[in-house]
Amino acid sequence: MPTPHYGQPRYRVIADEIRKRLEHGIIAPGALLPTESALTAEFRASRGTIRQAIATLRDEGLVSTEHGRGTHATIQTNGQSDATEREVLADNRLASLFAVRAGTTLIEVERVTRKNGQVESVIRTYRTKPPSPAAP
Amino acid sequence: MPTPHYGQPRYRVIADEIRKRLEHGIIAPGALLPTESALTAEFRASRGTIRQAIATLRDEGLVSTEHGRGTHATIQTNGQSDATEREVLADNRLASLFAVRAGTTLIEVERVTRKNGQVESVIRTYRTKPPSPAAP
DNA sequence: AGAAATTTGTCCGTATGTATC
DNA sequence: AGATACATACGGACAAATTTC
Numbered sequence: 253m254p255t256p257h258y259g260q261p262r263y264r265v266i267a268d269e270i271r272k273r274l275e276h277g278i279i280a281p282g283a284l285l286p287t288e289s290a291l292t293a294e295f296r297a298s299r300g301t302i303r304q305a306i307a308t309l310r311d312e313g314l315v316s317t318e319h320g321r322g323t324h325a326t327i328q329t330n331g332q333s334d335a336t337e338r339e340v341l342a343d344n345r346l347a348s349l350f351a352v353r354a355g356t357t358l359i360e361v362e363r364v365t366r367k368n369g370q371v372e373s374v375i376r377t378y379r380t381k382p383p384s385p386a387a388p
Numbered sequence: 389m390p391t392p393h394y395g396q397p398r399y400r401v402i403a404d405e406i407r408k409r410l411e412h413g414i415i416a417p418g419a420l421l422p423t424e425s426a427l428t429a430e431f432r433a434s435r436g437t438i439r440q441a442i443a444t445l446r447d448e449g450l451v452s453t454e455h456g457r458g459t460h461a462t463i464q465t466n467g468q469s470d471a472t473e474r475e476v477l478a479d480n481r482l483a484s485l486f487a488v489r490a491g492t493t494l495i496e497v498e499r500v501t502r503k504n505g506q507v508e509s510v511i512r513t514y515r516t517k518p519p520s521p522a523a524p
Numbered sequence: 525a526g527a528a529a530t531t532t533g534t535c536c537g538t539a540t541g542t543a544t545c
Numbered sequence: 546a547g548a549t550a551c552a553t554a555c556g557g558a559c560a561a562a563t564t565t566c
Contacts, residue, residue, distance in 0.1 A: 261553055287531060298555045303532085312481045319532050320562030345448045349500060349507045364485060371485045378510040397534055423550060434536050439551085455551055456543035 263304035266295050270305065274314055274325055285315060285323045313338050313360065337361045339381070350380055357381050399440035402431050406441065410450055410461050421451060421459045449474050449496070473497045475517070486516055493517050 270291075273279045286294070291302045306323055309315045316339065317323040326338055340360045347354040363375045406427075409415045422430070427438045442459055445451045452475065453459040462474050476496045483490040499511045 263553075289531080300556090301554060304553085308480060311479050317532070318562085320530080320564080322531065322563095343447050344444060346510060349510055351507070371487070372515070374482060374485055374514040376512045376514075378512075379508070399534075425550080435551095436537090437535060440534085453551075454544090456545080456549085458544095458550065 262295075262297055263301045263308065266291070266297060266302065266305040267308040269295075271309060271312075271314060274309075279325050281325050281327045283325055285325065287322060310341075313340050316341065340378075346378055350378075352380065398431075398433055399437045399444065402427070402433060402438065402441040403444040405431075407445060407448075407450060410445075415461050417461050419461055421461065423458060446477075449476055452477065476514075482514055486514075488516065 279285060288299055288302050292299050295302065306315065306317065310317060314326055315323050316326050338360055339357050342350065342352060342354055342356045342358050344354050346358060347356060359379045359381055361377045365372045415421060424435055424438050428435055442451065442453065446453060450462055451459050452462050474496055475493050478486065478488055478490055478492045478494050480490050482494060483492060495515045495517055497513045501508045
């Protein structure tokens, strides 16, 4: 088969499927996702397509990827309030503002304001991650 | 030659070069960037690499891409204050919060707080774009 | 310490689909 | 309808970071 893509693009379908597994806890928070090759085999898609799907989830803050290690589900410090905190990797703009390297872990707090049930605004606050007290 | 890429990846070098042109006004705000094929020819890189470079700039809010039209420099309503306003396209998460389609134009206001010259936090507020008063 | 295997990152070339002009 | 331009998808190759042996 050549390269058909009617309706939804494949990478989005794949992202939707993986997102469902994250939301349903089939992939636990902090757990490693299947490798790109494993997903390639499962979804019968090329690596590029798989990587695009994962990039989508990364864009949503659902997963985090590290070179040579893998992609793992992001830990969501989310109770039931309207404020969610998560760890994200600095994009180029944030990196230059904070004077850190792109990809450095930052803390993002997201707050949602509503009006008559409708979302009025989304406020995201970024800060650098405080150094951990661990020291081997 | 196969695929040499020592030091900086090519897509980042290309993104840096285009960013410089945007900052220097060589590409005016609102103006269309060269097409992907033109950039492919200029930088002697494949389309995938060019697209990755443009994706980087899009991530920084510097440019905006429309299917079938092209990529143009984002209009920066930026005086000299610490608050910048720009138009961005909704990522999947924002789209679901605002109940709009991914890619819908949103208004982003970014504020930076500093302490002793160091950036302390970056606050980004997103709102839907108010309907224009135009009426054909 | 060092080599090998694993896994993600980058890059290329090509083909086809879809939106806009 | 045709030309132009971006979007999606495939497959292959090599680079770099991490883990495993």
